[in-house]
Amino acid sequence: MAPKQLSVESIRRAKVLMVGAGGIGCELLKNLALSGFEDIHIIDMDTIEVSNLNRQFLFRQAHVGQSKAKVARDAVLRFRPNINITPYHDNVKDSHFDVDFFKQFNVVLNGLDNLDARQHVNRLCLAAEVPLVESGTTGFLGQVTVHIKGKTECYECHPKPAPKKYPVCTITSTPSKFIHCIVWAKELLFAKLFGDKTQDNDLNVHSSDASSSSENSEDVFERKKDEDIEDYGRRIFDHVFGYNIELALSKGDTWKNCSRPRPIYSKDTFPGKSIKHNGNINKNVSTDDTSSVSAMASLGIRSPQDVWSLMENSKVFIEALKLFFSRREKDIGSLTFDKDDQLAVEFVTAAANIRASSFGIPLHSIFEAKGIAGNIVHAVATTNAIIAGLIVIEAIKVLQNETENYRMTYCLEYPNRNMLLMPVEPYQSNKSCYVCSKMPLSLEVNTHRSKLRDFVEKIVEAKLGMHSPIIMHGSALLYEVGDDLEEDMVANYAANLEKVLYDLPSQVAGGTTLTVEDMQQELVCSVNIKHRDEFDEEKEPDGMVLDGWSQPPVEKREENCTVSNAGTSNSSGRVSKSYEGVEIIGVEEESEAVTPMKRKLPAIISHGQDAAASPAGSSIPPDTDNHGEVQVVDEDDDMVMLDGVPEVFDGDSSTYKKRKLV
Numbered sequence: 001m002a003p004k005q006l007s008v009e010s011i012r013r014a015k016v017l018m019v020g021a022g023g024i025g026c027e028l029l030k031n032l033a034l035s036g037f038e039d040i041h042i043i044d045m046d047t048i049e050v051s052n053l054n055r056q057f058l059f060r061q062a063h064v065g066q067s068k069a070k071v072a073r074d075a076v077l078r079f080r081p082n083i084n085i086t087p088y089h090d091n092v093k094d095s096h097f098d099v100d101f102f103k104q105f106n107v108v109l110n111g112l113d114n115l116d117a118r119q120h121v122n123r124l125c126l127a128a129e130v131p132l133v134e135s136g137t138t139g140f141l142g143q144v145t146v147h148i149k150g151k152t153e154c155y156e157c158h159p160k161p162a163p164k165k166y167p168v169c170t171i172t173s174t175p176s177k178f179i180h181c182i183v184w185a186k187e188l189l190f191a192k193l194f195g196d197k198t199q200d201n202d203l204n205v206h207s208s209d210a211s212s213s214s215e216n217s218e219d220v221f222e223r224k225k226d227e228d229i230e231d232y233g234r235r236i237f238d239h240v241f242g243y244n245i246e247l248a249l250s251k252g253d254t255w256k257n258c259s260r261p262r263p264i265y266s267k268d269t270f271p272g273k274s275i276k277h278n279g280n281i282n283k284n285v286s287t288d289d290t291s292s293v294s295a296m297a298s299l300g301i302r303s304p305q306d307v308w309s310l311m312e313n314s315k316v317f318i319e320a321l322k323l324f325f326s327r328r329e330k331d332i333g334s335l336t337f338d339k340d341d342q343l344a345v346e347f348v349t350a351a352a353n354i355r356a357s358s359f360g361i362p363l364h365s366i367f368e369a370k371g372i373a374g375n376i377v378h379a380v381a382t383t384n385a386i387i388a389g390l391i392v393i394e395a396i397k398v399l400q401n402e403t404e405n406y407r408m409t410y411c412l413e414y415p416n417r418n419m420l421l422m423p424v425e426p427y428q429s430n431k432s433c434y435v436c437s438k439m440p441l442s443l444e445v446n447t448h449r450s451k452l453r454d455f456v457e458k459i460v461e462a463k464l465g466m467h468s469p470i471i472m473h474g475s476a477l478l479y480e481v482g483d484d485l486e487e488d489m490v491a492n493y494a495a496n497l498e499k500v501l502y503d504l505p506s507q508v509a510g511g512t513t514l515t516v517e518d519m520q521q522e523l524v525c526s527v528n529i530k531h532r533d534e535f536d537e538e539k540e541p542d543g544m545v546l547d548g549w550s551q552p553p554v555e556k557r558e559e560n561c562t563v564s565n566a567g568t569s570n571s572s573g574r575v576s577k578s579y580e581g582v583e584i585i586g587v588e589e590e591s592e593a594v595t596p597m598k599r600k601l602p603a604i605i606s607h608g609q610d611a612a613a614s615p616a617g618s619s620i621p622p623d624t625d626n627h628g629e630v631q632v633v634d635e636d637d638d639m640v641m642l643d644g645v646p647e648v649f650d651g652d653s654s655t656y657k658k659r660k661l662v
């Protein structure tokens with residue numbers, strides 16, 4: 001079908017909502033303004049940071065600390081003074097951005113960086129029946145997809161790849177890669193020392209420490225009363241890098257197939273009690289300003305690119321621990337690792353490097369370690385610019401109702417069949433999608449053991465992405481969230497949360513159907529309960545298994561897609577990224593279940609294999625999800641996969657196969 005003639009009027013009159021005024025958003029706003037859009041609303045909850053200035057070109061140094069949405073508006077009005085731009089310095093999940101708010105727009109354009117907000121906008125767009133153009137970038141990779149209720153799949157039609165998970169034993173006992181040491185340092189050691197003490201923690205905690213031969217049941221991680229901080233730091237050091245390794249070595253079987261680690265004690269890496277400072281210990285830091293406390297600054301270590309020696313790592317470890325206990329004592333007990341917390345990054349880098357040294361794994365600079373620990377992929381301004389351009393192209397097609405011409409376009413790092421941009425026709429919706437197809441889900445759960453709280457936290461919030469849920473059994477209300485609830489209701493719901501499902505006032509047993517609803521998202525979902533007695537603690541740690549929302553089977557998918565040139569691959573022809581970094585799971589072996597779509601690159605990409613590779617782990621940031629299946633495969637492959645690329649091309653040309661919309 002020939003493209004319709006571009007109607008300048010349809011662009012001028014369109015009312016557009018942009019969500020996110022960051023890397024993609026700044027480019028997008030500029031493009032919209034220069035393309036003739038005159039009524040643009042922007043929501044962004046953030047203020048400008050120095051680190052944004054290298055690619056968010058509407059912002060300047062003087063704007064640091066100000067609202068992104070407002071500054072972006074002002075910057076664009078300077079070259080397009082006669083258009084209307086309405087900024088909201090708010091979270092898109094705020095209740096005033098409800099379905100009615102969304103209904104006023106002709107199209108919504110996402111430039112977000114996290115799954116949660118993307119899901120929320122997807123649901124509001126479905127409920128308001130407003131087309132959504134969704135986007136994301138990760139380094140050189142990017143994508144733009146179009147989601148229109150009743151015409152294409154929704155953003156959530158396909159479950160996102162599960163977070164990368166590592167077996168507990170690899171992390172706690174047999175690390176073989178630096179990432180394993182990082183996960184150990186941040187998820188276990190850092191959490192144990194500075195996080196919530198009541199949380200489960202798989203850190204190898206043994207009841208005695210290296211300096212004590214007597215029976216000793218106290219927690220070695222507790223600082224003793226009046227214990228000197230450096231003595232405490234050395235005790236922890238010796239325990240985790242010395243004693244625990246010796247203990248592990250004594251278990252002969254473990255080391256049959258892997259090389260034996262070396263215990264490291266603090267007296268060997270830096271003898272002498274006190275660490276000498278370079279004299280500037282926090283000298284520019286006011287006593288209240290704890291955000292700039294830094295072990296590197298105290299020790300006079302400057303370059304973040306240098307790889308520290310074992311001695312330097314040991315010094316940073318002790319110094320960072322001392323600074324936490326002397327300068328940030330009030331944070332201790334509530335900290336979780338944050339890539340923007342300099343002291344936390346220093347501690348985790350040093351701890352990971354010392355462990356790496358013990359296990360014969362190459363050490364890394366703090367710059368590299370921060371990237372790995374924070375799942376940072378450095379943004380590429382050009383990718384954002386390309387993606388923002390493509391968003392406008394799709395937005396114009398949507399406004400002109402050119403259904404046949406919608407494309408999901410993937411931006412590749414290296415050309416495939418001479419193409420860097422790969423357009424694919426959108427898919428139909430997934431009939432098992434609980435969001436747009438309203439398909440019931442089923443939940444296996446031990447109704448005598450799991451509490452309503454488990455269901456709310458692990459399923460309704462974490463898996464179904466609801467923020468203000470109401471849970472009903474028939475007409476009986478079991479739980480709801482709201483500001484205007486009466487006191488006795490709040491007390492009832494609080495009591496229900498602590499009850500096992502079977503003991504709730506309206507009994508939940510196998511065969512029960514629960515209705516879960518989020519009022520703001522206007523999403524209702526049925527969950528069929530199936531009682532199951534036992535769960536594998538390692539593989540099913542939630543003690544519940546949610547089912548029913550899955551990729552359509554291959555055959556079905558092909559049928560649905562009406563492929564004009566029979567496809568043979570089972571891949572979906574899309575490119576995208578997993579969205580989360582790392583998580584530890586309790587399985588003994590890395591299994592196919594952990595990386596279910598593991599593939600070797602040469603089987604997928606017909607040429608340019610080397611070029612398509614990029615280091616796994618570094619390419620996939622948290623929450624930069626996007627859907628589809630470029631994924632981090634087992635790190636052994638060290639590749640980012642383009643799953644299904646050949647399927648969309650027809651043989652020798654760069655044209656793609658047609659997939660009809662409904």
Ligand SMILES: Nc1ncnc2c1ncn2[C@@H]1O[C@H](COP(=O)(O)OP(=O)(O)OP(=O)(O)O)[C@@H](O)[C@H]1O
Nearest residue numbers: 020021022023044045046090091092111112113117
């Ligand atoms: N729930 C939300 N409501 C409103 N804006 C959001 C929400 N979630 C994310 N955003 C905005 O989306 C934008 C995403 O932009 P981008 O991916 O460039 O991230 P950034 O925060 O600017 O950069 P970086 O993460 O690299 O520091 C950010 O400006 C962020 O504030």
Ligand SMILES: [Zn+2]
Nearest residue numbers: 154157433436
């Ligand atoms: Zn869907």
